Structures are given as C-alpha cells and as structure tokens.
Amino acid sequence: MRLILALVLFLTAPLAAAAGQNLLFILDGSGSMWGRVDETPKISIAKEVMSELVAELPDDARAGLYAYGHRRKGDCADIESLVALGPLDRQTLVDRIQGLNPKGKTPIRDAVNQALEELRRVEETASVVLVSDGLESCGGDPCAAVKAARDAGIEFRMHVVGFGLGDTDAGQLQCMARTGGGEYYTAANAEELSHALQEAVAVKPALVLTATRNGAPTAARVFVYRAGSDDEVLRDTLGKHPDDHNPNPARLALAPGRYDVRVVPESIDADQAQHLDGITVPKEGEIERTVDFSAGVLELIVTANGEPSAARTYVYKAGSDNEVTREHTGEDGQARYNLPPGQYDINVRPEDVAAPDRRLTGVSVAAGETLRESADFSSGELRVKVTTNGEPLDARTYVHDVDSGKEADRGSTGRDGTVSYALPPGSYRVTVRPEGIAAPDEHIEDVTVEPGAGTSRSLDIPSGRLNVDVTTNGKPLDARTYLVNAATDKEADRGSTGGDGAVTYAVPVGSYRLRIRPEGIAAPDQVIEDIVVQADRTTSRSLDIPAGRLEVKVTHEGNPLDARTYLVSEDTGKETDRGSTGGDGAVTYAVPVGEYRLRIRPDGIDAADQVIEGIAVRAGETTRKAVDFGEG
Template sequence: MKKVILILVIFSVFYVKAQDKPSPILFIYDASGSMWGELDGKTKKEIASEVLSTTVSNLPNNQNIGLIAYGHRKKGDCSDVEYLVDINNNSKTKINSVVKEINPLGRTPLAYSTTQAINSLRDSNTKATIILITDGIESCDGNICDVVTKAKAEGIDFKLHIVGFGLKDGETEQLKCAANAGDGNYYDASDASALSEGLAEATSQTIDDAPGNFSVYTVKNGKPVDALVKAYKVGTNEEVDGRRTYGDTVFLSLPQGRYDFKVSALENSRVEPITVTNLQSYNDKISHQTISFDGGKINLITLNNNEGWDCTSKVINQEGKVVGGSRTYGRPKLIEVNPGVYNVEISALVMKGLQTTFIFENVTVKSGETVDISHNFKTGKAIIGIKSDDDVLLDALISILDKSYGKNITGGRSYTSPSSNPKEFILNPGIYEVNIKPVLKKYNGRFKTFTIEVKQGETTEKMVRF
C-alpha cells in the first residue's frame, strides 16, 4: 500500500500545473527471448507490438515519445539496452516501425534498462513518464525498486508505470515496489485486452497530472483486491474520475467536495459492487478510504402484531439486482451481503391485504458489522361460516374485496368439512366487502354480500345462512 503520509508531505498543496505541451513519454520495451512465447495462438512479441502501436497512435499529436529496448541484440548480455528513439521524437510512425522490427533475443535487465532511462532524464534535465513493459522478472541480478527509490531521492522528476505481461503469481513484488516508488502504477496484463487496457491507462496518467488528493485501497479478507473505482458527484451519475487499483492504492483527482464512490471487484465476479456515499475530498490535503469487500450482515426481524411472522425477503442493490434474501420462518434471520447500500423487500406469508409487503430503503451495510432492521405487520382475523337453513355446512365460494380501494384481496372455498368451514382469513385492518356464492345447483343465482370490519389483534366472526 502506498505511503499516504509521505505523499501528503510531498504534495501538501493540491495543484494543477498548466502546460502548453505534454511532457515526454518514454517506453522501455521487452525484447527478451521469452517474448516468443505464445498467448491465445499469438506470440507475445506480436501482441505487444500491435498493442503498443495502437496505444502510440492514440496519443495526442503533440506528444513526444521515446523508446528503449532491452534484450534484442545479444542472447546473454545483461547490458544489451539500446535507446532506439530519442525522447524528443514526435513521430508516431517512427515508434511503430521500430517496434515492428525488434527481434526478441536476450535477457531481462530491468534495473539496468530503467537506470539508462533515468540517466537520460538526468542528463537532459527533462521530466517524463516512463512506461516499462515486461513479460518476465529481473534476470541480471539488479533491483529495479532500489534504482527507482534512489533516483526519486535524488530529485529526478519522473513517473514510472510498469505493465507486467503474462507474469505468474509471486513474480510481481519487485515490480509493484518499483512502480510504487516511482509514483506510478503496476498493471497486470494476462492477455492482449488487458495489455491494451493497462497501456491506455498508463499513458493517461502522466507526470503532468495533478497529484491525486483522494486515495482508495480495496481489500477482501485482509488481502488487496484489484478493483475499479469510480467517483461521482454526490447524488448524481456524473463521473468525475475513475481508476483501477491493480491490488494497490490508487489516487483520484477530485476537486474539493462530496462524492459517491462505486467500487467493483475485478478478481472475483461473484463479489457485488460496493457503493460508498458522501465522501469528502479537499484541495489542500489527501483524503483516504479503505474499502473492504468483506461481508456485512443484515439481521432481519419480521413480526405480526408484535410476534414473529413468516416472511420472504429480497436484498436489492443500487442497480436493482437481487443479491440475497431468505425466508424468515418467524425468527430473526441473518443475511450476509457485501458492504453497500441496499433496499430490503419483505413479503408476509398467509396474511392478506394491501399491507403485506414492506420495503426498507437505503440500508447501509458495513464490512464486518451487523445492521438490525425490523418491521411489525398488523392484522386481525375474519372467520366466515356458511350453512343451509337446516343447519348443515354448505359448500360455497368466498371472495373478499377491500372497500377502500375496490380491490379483490383474497377468497376461497368453504367446503363442508368443519376443518374449513367456518373459514379463517388473516387480514390487514380495514373494511371489507364479502361475497358468498353457494356451489350446489339448487342455489344457482343466489348469493349474499355483507361488510365486515377487521381490527388489529381482534377476531370478527360471521355465520351466513342460505
């Protein structure tokens, strides 16, 4: 994780320095023998050459571009580093034609090639953005992190980004250290698409950028997570800045104000995006937010007339996607979700009426914490029996209409069994119209309608005779 305190000391004032012409970008290009290895049916040399050419072609017309390559002339020579295109060059075509002709051959002298790049900036008193592309780790006993750290301490003005192309787990520690020391980012590229994305982002974050004033670090279970961080003006969809963390601290440039952050994990597709709202940035100091994808919990309590009640539930994120839920069975229910802001919709079972669903809005769940939410539904009982004039249970159809809204709420069939006749209905308090229609043919055309009032916690009974 980057040293926020150190950067705060260096950049005690948040500023933007206007320039007529952007500072140069100097690419250090991997031409070691391993670039003949294949990814998705193409050599890494072909992929890197095509992607770098596209990246260079997309740069501004007034952008000066230099090129250093290593490993392209001699197999075992750790000093095989050549400055192929001077940093004062402004021809994209020249860079692309030179890259196309490079023949991967030798070793991977990362420390030495970076030293040569930094020395050129020292000698010309030029500030620049250095972008190192490598498909392997140091193979010449150098330490690129030490090289970059010493150059920064000397006061040489540069930003270093490193793009690791097809590296394995455990091979990136020194590269991340060097990018961190060089005030840049490490980008991990496993294929052509990721290489293109990494180079595009690296060339967009140059030495000319104002130093970021809001740092974000993303973790899950205590380990860094590669994530996409986007900042929006609070309460809007207006994006102000966005960065990818690549498992490290990322710095956003945000004018003083309040922002909503949407953070999406890129390493685990099952991890839902997190929204963190109303974060404050300042022009004269660095703000910081660590965002954890560790789960938080919702303790859902569903009641009816102050007693536990069986309900179904849905937890819905800010994009309207259902990300969790459970049936309560009348007991408190813990639902684990990623940190974020959710709506929780509960639907009571068995009871009928117009108040059988409730939505808890904007429930904020924080990592490692439990938030309690509770809702108490209200009902009463209506017990309706149907008999013939000679006191025999009568099979009939029952429909119940809410008088206030003119909406049919529920209904049923009484049959002729004492277990279902009288028939019990659990209803929200209110005034209902009840319609009874016997099933037997002898009662064709006959029906009865009456009104009942259901009160909370009370039972209303009605026996209807035909």
C-alpha cells in the first residue's frame, strides 16, 4: 500500500548536540511501496537510501527501527520493532532494512504511538522524522496522536518526508510535522529522498522559543535582530497551541551567531514586550528560551450616581507617571485590562460629570486572577437659562468651583438660551459672557449643587438696539464707530457703517456716547453724546457731516509737477490731510466745509514751498486751485 519511513531521532539533552544522538527509524512496508519511481520500486530506493544514511551516522549514535505492513496483507496490527533503541549497530540495521518485503496496510497512527511509547519509557528527548508515500489507511488520526504525545510530556520532534506522493493531499503528513515541532519534506526521486533524510537527521542551529501566559501557550509576535543593531533578521508569529498554524513552541532556524530577540504578546493591554538580548545560537544544535507573559484581569466600573458612566481611564505603574495603557469605558461603564502582575495606579477622567480626575492608587494585579475596582461620581444637575428681555440669548458660560477657584466646566447656551451641567456636589459661581448682545460678563453667585438633585438659575439682561446713520451731504458715509458706556467710561462695542452708512448695536440698557471716525472724508472724529438705550426698544441717532471737494493742479511752466501737499484748517490751525500729486500734477481732497490753506512742496524742481491761503470748501461743491512754478 504505502511506504512510510519514520526516522525518530532521540537526542540526549541538550537536543542540539550532534554527537550521541538517538535515532529510531520506522519503515513502512505496505504494498504501495512496490510502486515505481523512474522505473525503480520505491521500496528498493528506500532500502538503498536508508542503508547509505545508516552508514553515515556518527559512531556514538543510538538507533532503532520500526516497520509496518511488511508481514501480512490487510492487517492494521502489522507493526514491528525490528531494532530496539540502543547503541548504533550498522550491520543489524541494514540487514533489517534490506529484509523488508512490502505487503500490507498503512497504520501510521498506531506505528507512531508504539514508537512514542518507547520514547516515553526511555525518558529522553527525541525528534521524529516520518517518510511516507501515502496517508493513514486504517482510520486513525496520526496528527492527533502526535499532539496527544506532546501534551503528555513526551519530548520529541517529528520530521516527515512525503515520498512519491504525486497529487496526494499531504495535509495529514504536514500536520504531523507541524504539531511535532519538526519539518515536512517532499521527495519525488532517490536523490530528493536522500537529501530530505539528510536534512531530517541533521542537527541545525535554531532558537526554540516558547511564549506562555498563566501556564499556557500565548500568541505573540517575534522579532529577531543581529545583536546590538537594528538589522532585522527574522520575524515570526507564535500561536496559542503547539499544533497551531503558527506553532508554540516555535523553532526559529538561525545561522550561528549572537542575536537580540523582542517578543510582543498579543493579548495583553500593556506594552509588555520582552527582550532576550545577546542570545548565542551554536554552530550545531539549538538553544531554548521561554518568555512568560502571565497576566491578571483588571475590571474597572465607572458610575455616576450609581448608573454606568463614560470615562477615560489611564493605567500607570504605581507611584509614577509611567503610563502603561489607557482605555475608554463602554456603554456599561466598564473598562477591562489584561495586565502583568504588579502594582498600578488608575486615573479616571469622567466624561458625563464635570468632576476632577480620580486616582485609584496601589491597585494590585495578580497573575491568573480577576480584580474588580469601581469609581462612582456623585453629581447633580445645574441648569442655567440666559435671556434678554425674556427671550433666549446666546452666551458662553463658565462654571468655577468656589472652594478651589478652578474652572469646573464651560459651555454655550442652546437655541432655548439654556445650558446644563452635571457637577459634583458643591458650591459654584457661574460667569455668563453674552454673545447675542454687546454686554459685559455677568456673574451668578452662590450656586449650590446637591447629589442627585437639579438646580436651576436664570439671568435676564435687559437690552435695546441703537441704530446710527452717518452721512455726508445726506449721502451714506463710511465710518468706524466706537460705543462707550457713559457710566463706566469703558468701550461697550465697536463697528463700521455699511454701504448704507448705518451701523446697529445690541447693548444692555443704559447711557452711552458714540465716537464716529469718518473714513470717506478727511474729517476729525465726531461724538454723539447722551444716547439712552431702553429695554426692548430701538434708539436712532444720525450724524451728517457737510463736505466738499478741493482739487489742486500743480505745474511747472505748464507741465504737471510732482509735489507734496499739506491741507490745514484755518479754524483750528491743525493739519486736516496731506497728499501727493499724481502723474497729471493733480491732487484731490474730500473735507468738511470750512476755510483752509494749502502748502505745496515741489519734488521735481529746486523751488521754495508755495502756500495758497483762503481756500473755501462748500457743501456738495468742488473748489479748484492751480499753482504754476515758473522757471525761477
């Protein structure tokens, strides 16, 4: 039926030693071994390759041989120990191998069980290599048998060689090798079979790495670097079981040398990577290491008045600001951490209550245990309503704790003019900063919040509107305006007139004065005094500044002349405006009506200033003046 050649290598500790290794060969003598490869029966190839392998074994090796299916047809119990494990006897081994005559079935599971039972009796570490031209034919599960043996503590490594399998699915054989911590090889001819067996019995440099947590394998990522550098050599993943797709322990094949290894667990919240630095992998053999990530569970429940509450939680090493991890509570108010054993401080930052952080100190987490901690934030509700003339008002509000003087929370009123706060019990002061009107901050004093209770406060700010129209000669004028509270002499608001020359203020009731700084004409500031704003009413004021235009033409012998000009009011003696002539020698001023004089300082020629006296500017009219600087 099928040929299985199993080479079970018993390696005395340490497993990596090349000398003194123990070898147990299991040869399948089932009928399928008469199948041909390159016109030669597979059994003939196997006998020759095995005999050559035995001849090359070290003199101090120990060896044994199992076979099955070589005596009777159709008998799943046809399994025989041909050479007991013991000091290497090359001739006896070769004689037993050459004497095999394939006949029967392929009881892989039971053959492996018998071989592994012998390993259990001798109590030595072993490695198992299996070579097969087919699969189990007696209904057993060889992979499960390998797993059961490892779970029972039998120390071995299983290598499997699939010989002449063709299109047969090798998943069963691959599973045996993977579960047994060994390698799977494919051989299609004599040369490949010889190479596979040489590889299987060779002792190769490797790091055998195990990751555990609370006594059981745990998933982890592995990063291997050349010692003392960031030169990554290999990365791998350890699973949760020896027979996982990513086995744990894992055999990491590495060239001889020194390495730094970083192992990162996947199921622990904290950054608990472990470092194995300066590990030396020998030229022949293996080095074994185990990293343990034992952890406990910390369950934190955050509540507000006994009900689940949202919070941000931060875990620190006890007595330090060295953050280990953080998490946000779910809808149930719970945060769950997997943490290495140790002492921790937990900082809880509530989100549903405007309370200061709470720190739980000296929380002790033990491996394999679940610890439950809780933090309850008792609170009450403060509801603030801000209005003007009884109507909702947009405002920003700031709540300060009276005892500490610190800001507890801040918010903005909604469309209904209200804002709500969840606050710890205590005394508070609320600052209201109106946004819908130009009013100073207001304060609500002596606010007391009781646990589980609601407190309401309201603030109404009576206000009115002030409309101001600024014109010149009855037409809209651009201007900046500054509104000052007459009682406090502080600026209440400022603004600018629009295209219609108007500006509007919403301000608390009271007395004001308005300073107007025209921008469309060169006029001094104007002030409107005694403005009274009443609640829910509109006060209107207007200012018209009569003005005219002055056009001045400066020439030299009839040609335009560059010049700087300075316009002075005859009434005040103060400079009203200044300018420069353009390319056409002209400059224009828009100024209030009145008497002016103009000083002209030519730039293009060497000449003294000239002054034009008695310039009268009339409302809505243009006054024109000309000056020509002669040759002298």
